Amino acid sequence: xxxxxxxxxxxxxxxxxxxxxxxxxxxxAAAQAVAGRKILPIVEGVVLVAALLVPxxxxxYLTVFATRVIILALFALSFDLVWGYAGIMSFGQALFFxxxxxxxxxLARDLDITNIFLVLPAGTLIGLxxxxxxxxxxxxxxxxxxxxxxxxxxxxxSYAADRLARGWYYLGGQNGIPSIxxxxxxxxxxxxxxxxxxxxxxxxxxxxxxxRFLVRSQFGLALAGLRENEQxxxxxGYKVQHLKAIIFAIGGAVAxxxxxxxxxxxxxxxxxxxxxxxxxxxxxxxxxxxSGTLIGAVIGxxxxxxxxxxxxxxxxxxxxxxxxxxLLLVILFRPLGLISFVLGERERVGSFxxxxxxxxxxxxxxxx
Amino acid sequence: xxxxxxxxFEILSFGAIIVLIVLGxxxxxxxxxxxxxxxxxxxxxxxxxxxxxxxxxxxIWTGMVAAPFVVGALGFVLEALIIRRFYAAPIVAMLGTYAxxxxxxxxxxxxxxxxYLTVPEPIGGSIDLGAMHISAWRFTIIVITLLVMAGCYLxxxxxxxxxxxxxxxxxxxxxxASGISTPLMYGATFAFGSALAGLxxxxxxxxxxxxxxxxxxxxxxxFVAVMVGGVGSFIGPVAGAGVIGTLSAALPWVMxxxxxDVLVFVLAIVFIKFRPQGLIAxxxx
Numbered sequence: 308x309x310x311x312x313x314x315x316x317x318x319x320x321x322x323x324x325x326x327x328x329x330x331x332x333x334x335x336a337a338a339q340a341v342a343g344r345k346i347l348p349i350v351e352g353v354v355l356v357a358a359l360l361v362p363x364x365x366x367x368y369l370t371v372f373a374t375r376v377i378i379l380a381l382f383a384l385s386f387d388l389v390w391g392y393a394g395i396m397s398f399g400q401a402l403f404f405x406x407x408x409x410x411x412x413x414l415a416r417d418l419d420i421t422n423i424f425l426v427l428p429a430g431t432l433i434g435l436x437x438x439x440x441x442x443x444x445x446x447x448x449x450x451x452x453x454x455x456x457x458x459x460x461x462x463x464x465s466y467a468a469d470r471l472a473r474g475w476y477y478l479g480g481q482n483g484i485p486s487i488x489x490x491x492x493x494x495x496x497x498x499x500x501x502x503x504x505x506x507x508x509x510x511x512x513x514x515x516x517x518x519r520f521l522v523r524s525q526f527g528l529a530l531a532g533l534r535e536n537e538q539x540x541x542x543x544g545y546k547v548q549h550l551k552a553i554i555f556a557i558g559g560a561v562a563x564x565x566x567x568x569x570x571x572x573x574x575x576x577x578x579x580x581x582x583x584x585x586x587x588x589x590x591x592x593x594x595x596x597x598s599g600t601l602i603g604a605v606i607g608x609x610x611x612x613x614x615x616x617x618x619x620x621x622x623x624x625x626x627x628x629x630x631x632x633x634l635l636l637v638i639l640f641r642p643l644g645l646i647s648f649v650l651g652e653r654e655r656v657g658s659f660x661x662x663x664x665x666x667x668x669x670x671x672x673x674x675x
Numbered sequence: 676x677x678x679x680x681x682x683x684f685e686i687l688s689f690g691a692i693i694v695l696i697v698l699g700x701x702x703x704x705x706x707x708x709x710x711x712x713x714x715x716x717x718x719x720x721x722x723x724x725x726x727x728x729x730x731x732x733x734x735i736w737t738g739m740v741a742a743p744f745v746v747g748a749l750g751f752v753l754e755a756l757i758i759r760r761f762y763a764a765p766i767v768a769m770l771g772t773y774a775x776x777x778x779x780x781x782x783x784x785x786x787x788x789x790x791y792l793t794v795p796e797p798i799g800g801s802i803d804l805g806a807m808h809i810s811a812w813r814f815t816i817i818v819i820t821l822l823v824m825a826g827c828y829l830x831x832x833x834x835x836x837x838x839x840x841x842x843x844x845x846x847x848x849x850x851x852a853s854g855i856s857t858p859l860m861y862g863a864t865f866a867f868g869s870a871l872a873g874l875x876x877x878x879x880x881x882x883x884x885x886x887x888x889x890x891x892x893x894x895x896x897x898f899v900a901v902m903v904g905g906v907g908s909f910i911g912p913v914a915g916a917g918v919i920g921t922l923s924a925a926l927p928w929v930m931x932x933x934x935x936d937v938l939v940f941v942l943a944i945v946f947i948k949f950r951p952q953g954l955i956a957x958x959x960x
């Protein structure tokens with residue numbers, strides 16, 4: 308079996324899809340590849356339709372909650388890019404989320420800037436800048452950094468930011484910045500409710516599609532290789548550290564966008580938002596849903612937040628314990644998350660590049 | 676003069692507390708390559724057991740003696756059931772131990788509620804040195820820390836148990852071939868590290884009082900200390916803990932506490948970046 312796979316790989320040199328096929332062959336998912344056509348688009352479609360219908364069937368206060376979940380899903384997406392696709396454990400993703408939140412809150416408080424076309428790019432930029440600085444420092448350099456150093460470095464950064472926000476009077480100290488003015492679009496104020504929901508959903512869909520394009524591109528292929536075997540990718544001549552820094556910065560930008568939306572939606576920011584609590588929360592979403600699939604991050608955020616919302620009325624005290632147990636079970640027995648119940652390994656890895664799909668099809672036709 | 680002495684004592688005693696907490700973390704990180712996110716919760720458990728003994732009307736020191744044994748036993752069980760599966764993957768180990776820590780922390784939170792519970796010092800009062808008074812219990816912590824450090828060092832460097840432990844760390848397959856039961860050694864190491872955390876929690880609870888996030892507070896400081904000191908030896912993390920503990924306690928005396936708080940972490944990360952092997956590189960005890 309390994310020999311035949313090797314032959315296939317040699318027969319179609321420079322084919323991008325072939326690489327993924329060879330990887331798949333080893334996990335023996337051949338049957339699935341033939342029988343199971345694309346499940347991923349179906350899952351994505353179902354989630355999208357459900358998300359579109361939510362405000363129509365839910366009461367208003369639940370729509371507000373659903374908006375928050377969508378924002379957190381966007382945040383989860385940023386972590387999934389970094390961990391699920393590039394294998395960088397960022398325990399400090401909230402640093403970018405929260406600093407963007409604080410940034411736009413300060414813009415609104417001190418400069419009265421609430422125009423949506425100014426604050427959202429500003430938040431994204433803040434997230435990007437912080438991620439570039441932290442990621443650049445942690446990842447780049449003459450000696451490649453160990454995974455442990457990067458994960459503990461991001462964790463420490465987030466913790467230090469939390470402490471700073473708590474102690475800095477200008478940022479409101481323990482209480483954070485309350486009552487942020489709502490986001491505006493030429494006179495229209497985005498307050499909580501269905502319009503805000505659809506705005507956030509629209510942004511999520513756009514970002515999702517951009518991410519989807521990114522991870523299925525050549526760049527995404529290099530990232531996947533990086534995650535699976537960093538040394539080999541380095542031997543191929545890729546600048547591994549640069550790739551990591553780039554995806555880390557992109558993740559930071561997405562987290563910044565989510566953070567600025569979150570600040571305006573909730574109407575306040577507080578130190579927890581940059582701290583370890585929120586950082587680990589996003590890790591939970593992605594692990595639950597399934598890292599390495601974009602939709603998994605979204606589903607994870609929806610499930611974790613939804614169930615905790617549902618349980619917190621009656622079981623507020625034991626819910627975190629259940630969450631911990633479930634997380635442990637997922638890590639031990641379902642490392643690819645809940646999405647792996649419906650999604651085969653082959654589809655998770657997928658194919659890369661614009662022409663990959665077409666070439667795979669051609670090969671399938673030629674095979675018999 | 677008196678002020679400077681009090682400051683020095685404060686710094687020393689906080690440094691000792693950090694060393695005590697990092698000892699267990701450092702042993703597990705160095706000997707097993709696992710950064711145990713549940714270590715803070717082991718500290719919390721030690722503190723909780725001490726509180727339980729106090730609440731049940733028993734002498735406080737019985738709780739302090741029991742804490743390391745109970746937490747160590749729990750560590751042994753957890754290692755056999757769960758931690759064992761994580762050895763190949765350090766990041767997964769972080770996540771798994773984080774989940775464990777979450778379970779323990781939230782269970783304790785459920786048991787004590789959101790309160791800050793105080794436990795009196797078993798050795799109260801103060802030691803008078805002329806015009807200066809220093810807390811007797813903090814002084815006791817310093818003494819116990821020194822004893823525990825010396826004990827650990829001797830255990831690792833002078834006993835056959837320590838030798839087998841280091842052999843397992845250095846070269847597991849050779850150790851197995853020499854007839855050392857490496858799974859048992861890993862279990863014992865993890866239990867030992869957990870027991871040290873339990874002891875730390877029991878000793879510090881009179882100083883910091885008991886609350887559910889007690890362990891979390893020290894966890895990140897502990898990680899940073901281990902990294903600064905250097906993973907791979909016993910001495911490294913201890914030295915790192917001394918540096919981090921001293922810095923965190925000393926800097927607030929010369930600058931605004933907020934700045935000092937953040938500065939310690941920034942300095943530590945910058946240091947690790949440019950000296951990844953830590954203060955004390957190389958293997959050994």
